[in-house]
Amino acid sequence: MQATRAARRQSRYEFAAVGRSARLALRYSGPERATAVQALKAAGAAMLAWALAAFWIESPMALMAPWTALVLVDSTVYRSLRAGVRQLGVISVGAIWASLAMYVTNGSTLPAMAISLPWLMLIAGYRRLGAHGIYGATTALFVIAYGAYQPWQVGHRLLETLIGAVIGLSVNAFVLPPVRIDGVRANLHALAVECGNLLQAMGDGLEHSWGAARAEVWEDQARRLHRGVQAVARARNRAAESSRLNPGRRMRRGDRTARIPPQTDRKWEAVVHHITALSHTLADVAARSHALSSPTDTFRCDYAALTRAVARLCAEQAEMLAQHHTDGAARQEQVGAVWRRYEQVLGEVPNQKEVSATAVSGGLLIQIRQLLRTLTPGPEAA
Template identity: 85%
Template sequence: MRRSASRALRYSGPERAAAVQALKAAGAAMLAWALAAFWIESPMALMAPWTALVLVDSTVYRSLRAGARQLGIISVGAVLASVAMFLTRGSTLPAMAMSLPPLMLIAGYRRLGAHGIYGATTALFMIAYGAYQPWQVGHRLLETPIGALIGLSINAFVLPPVRFDGVRANLHALAVECGELLQAIGDGLKRPWGSAQAGAWEDQARRLHRGVQAVAQARQRATESTRLNPGRRMRRGHRTPPHRSWTDSGRKSSTT
């Protein structure tokens, strides 16, 4: 932890990016709670900071995509919980039994990803709090877009994340692994060697393909971080990742 904190303070890299995103998420949650509690005078003021917190994602594109999904699933959870509480006259366990099974089935829908569970958790919060009157449901539904707007705005306009460093870091790690393998083979050929040693070198060479895949994934994240990112040109200190030809030839050779 001390080493990570020191690198975050001294160098631009993944440690500093993680620290910036954590501070942005915390600030977004605090601002959303303040607006919900004092502006619309919400009695609970939970949905706004929670939505803002989870929408400060690793890229602006993911925040926008997650925002639409989360608004939908939280609204469904709030409505189902309210209907269940109304039909059971505010009884907690029957309301849970009525609302949670369909919400958990919705949570398993593949396209919702990790956001599917938010419908069930929203229902739990509302049932446990006993908030099912129309005006209380209206507060929950109003808090959600407020938190989403704040989370999206902070992620997009306050040091918007641009993920170019991961490509260079993975390329450097791949080059180091290749160099170590070549040095091991060169040193091994100076001495008597057999099939077992050759098999070990071959296995190590095959494992290099995972490094090529890591570079491709980092390049995909870098491309995604520039999509719908209004603050890309405001960020300094980010160099364009090396061209794809640096790794395409390695991918072709490893496949053959």
């Protein structure tokens, strides 16, 4: 019964996720719509390739053309071209090898498979061929299973493959060519939101006596922020790849939006680094590492308010990323207020009674100062 209920919950969740994706694809330009467009392009390319192969060259099966066109409508034009070259080579090898195997075995299916498939599967494991390596073996299976190993029949298969490759590449390059520049913005926005949420959680927790368990949670969440940094780097690489050999990079509407410079990636990577260092310091204080003493209650509450103010800066910059604004549109009044609050908390450091507490307070302020310097220039950035 429990397994059945769990399966029902999972099914409801999956159907709800599909519904959300469909609504987003219909209403907004984003990853969901891009996925839908690529799926429709692939289907259209396959049908067009089949029609050309079936009616133009009058192929008896016309299987290779739509199959090749289908898999070559990739996420970027550059990937389609690279995949097309690989696939043409692998399919040619598979077709010729299988034809020779059938010729040597006088058309005997099982011996021909024994001669061709083991070696073609070894070739499929070659790392540089990626997912396309398996197409050599599958092409050999088609040739052997249908007994189509005469030279003119092999020529048909290769011609079908060429037609499918040309159709797939052409459709991907000239029909709404994919330009993946919004992924950088989306991942940076998500990273900025996560940074702001974690700083807000730290500020809320610091208003009260935080324990080692809560500090460990903050430290773990800070480590997870590095996944967001890696996601931004992958999106940046994908954006650069999508512009290579792409004839539509100057025509697409998304390409006319303000691009985010690579310096923004480095900025948020530095923010994550400083938040991680801050979480380490708080975890050490909570664990009383090296006999560290907690700061006074007054300093702790003021520092909590300062941390929440920095969290609001992160949230503001995340909102600017979502609305395609630049960092130059930052509200200078709020920035100045945060720096003044920092100066106020800095003035409380000499009031610590213990040397250890003074050292801890200074270390915490160093991390928050580095965060402020990274997020936006201020009086202390000069």
